[in-house]
Amino acid sequence: MRSVQGALNAMNFDFSDEQKLLQQTARDYLDANSPLTTCREILEGDQPYAADLWKGAAEMGWQGAVVPEQYGGAEFGHLELAMIAFEVGRALAPIPFGPSVYVATEAILRFGSDAQKNAWLPKLADGSAIGTFAFTEKPGQNAATGVEASVSGGAISGTKLPVADGGVANVAVVAATEGGSLGLYLVDLDGSGVTREGLDSFDMSRPQAKLGFDGAGAEALAGADAAGIDALLDVAAVLQAFEQVGAAERALEITREFILGRYAFGKPIAANQAIKHRMADLWCKVELARSNAYYAAWALSTNDPELATAAAIARISACEAFEDTTVEMIEFHGGVGYTWEYDCHLFYRRAKLLSSQLGTPKYWKNLLIDRLV
Numbered sequence: 001m002r003s004v005q006g007a008l009n010a011m012n013f014d015f016s017d018e019q020k021l022l023q024q025t026a027r028d029y030l031d032a033n034s035p036l037t038t039c040r041e042i043l044e045g046d047q048p049y050a051a052d053l054w055k056g057a058a059e060m061g062w063q064g065a066v067v068p069e070q071y072g073g074a075e076f077g078h079l080e081l082a083m084i085a086f087e088v089g090r091a092l093a094p095i096p097f098g099p100s101v102y103v104a105t106e107a108i109l110r111f112g113s114d115a116q117k118n119a120w121l122p123k124l125a126d127g128s129a130i131g132t133f134a135f136t137e138k139p140g141q142n143a144a145t146g147v148e149a150s151v152s153g154g155a156i157s158g159t160k161l162p163v164a165d166g167g168v169a170n171v172a173v174v175a176a177t178e179g180g181s182l183g184l185y186l187v188d189l190d191g192s193g194v195t196r197e198g199l200d201s202f203d204m205s206r207p208q209a210k211l212g213f214d215g216a217g218a219e220a221l222a223g224a225d226a227a228g229i230d231a232l233l234d235v236a237a238v239l240q241a242f243e244q245v246g247a248a249e250r251a252l253e254i255t256r257e258f259i260l261g262r263y264a265f266g267k268p269i270a271a272n273q274a275i276k277h278r279m280a281d282l283w284c285k286v287e288l289a290r291s292n293a294y295y296a297a298w299a300l301s302t303n304d305p306e307l308a309t310a311a312a313i314a315r316i317s318a319c320e321a322f323e324d325t326t327v328e329m330i331e332f333h334g335g336v337g338y339t340w341e342y343d344c345h346l347f348y349r350r351a352k353l354l355s356s357q358l359g360t361p362k363y364w365k366n367l368l369i370d371r372l373v
Helices: 002-010 017-033 036-044 051-059 078-090 097-111 114-125 226-261 273-302 307-332 334-338 344-356 361-372
Strands: 131-134 150-152 155-164 171-178 181-188 194-199 208-217
Touching: 017 051, 017 078, 036 344, 078 097, 078 226, 078 273, 097 114, 097 131, 097 171, 097 181, 097 226, 131 155, 155 171, 181 208, 181 226, 226 273, 226 307, 226 344, 273 307, 307 334, 307 344, 307 361, 334 344
Parallel strands: 131 171, 150 171
Antiparallel strands: 150 155, 155 208, 171 181, 194 208
C-alpha cells in the first residue's frame, strides 16, 4: 500500500510553474498583439498572414520551441510547445504556425541529416523560413495511400493540394514514392521546378495552395517510411489538438458572455433551461478534449507506447469539441450569429479547416479502431 501511495504522490497531474508562466506570457502577448480583429484583417485583406505577429512569435522563441539550442532553438520541449499551441488556437492567430512547427520542423528533427538540420532548423526557429507539409494530392485524401508524386535521381515530380501555407512557405516536407517505397523529401520551394497556385479556402486567414513539382530538387529524409510518417502525424495531431481546444474554450467563453447579456422577455436567455443544458454539454466536450489532449501530450513527452492511441483519441475529441462549440455558438447568437460583423464565423471557419487537416475525424476513428485491435 505504501509503495502504491508513494507512486501516486510522485505523479504530477499538472503543468509546472515554469510551464504555466510560459503559457501566461504567450496569452498576454497574443491578447496585446493578436486580438480577433487581426484574424479578421487577414481574412478580409490581401496579406497571407500577419507578418509582424510571426516575427514577434519568433522573438518569443515559439517557432523553435522544440529545436535544440545548437540550431538556434529554445529547446523547451513538446509540453511547452503544446501550451503555446493552445494560446495560438485561442487567439485564432493568423500565422503559418502549425504546418511549419508541428510538421516541417518536427520532420527535420526526427529524420533529417546533420546537413539538413544545419541548413533549415536555424531558419525555421528564428522565423526567417516557413515550412509546410505537402501530403495530400486531392481533396478528401486522408492517408498516404494513392500518393502519385515520385522521386527519381534526386528530382521530384507531381502535384500536391491542398497545401497549408503553400503560397508563402520556403521549404516543404513532401510525401512521395521512390522505387515503389513511400518516403518524405525536403524540397526548397524557392528553387526551380516548383509552381504555386493559390486555392480558395474556407478559412482565408490560413490560406491553402496547389504545389506543382517538375524536376524540383528533393532530398530524402532518411528513415521516414510509412511508419515514420504515421508517427510524425501523431505528433502533429497532439499539438493541433491543443490549438483546437484553445479555440473551443475561447468560443465557449464568448458564447457564455453573449447569452448572459442578451435579454428576452425580461431575462437573459442564459436562464432558459434548454440553453443551460446545451452549454453544459459543450463544456463537458471541451473538458473531455482537454483531458485527452493532456494525456496525449504526456505520452508524447515521455515517448510512451500509448502515444499512437492517445494521439488518435485527442485528435477525434478535439475536432468534435471545436466543431460542435462553433455550431452552437452561431445558433446561440441567433440571427446575428450568421452575419459577417460578428466573430462567430471566424471560429467556425477555423474549426472546419483544422478538422480537414491531418486527416478527417472519420479517418482517425477508423485508425483508432485498427490500433486498438
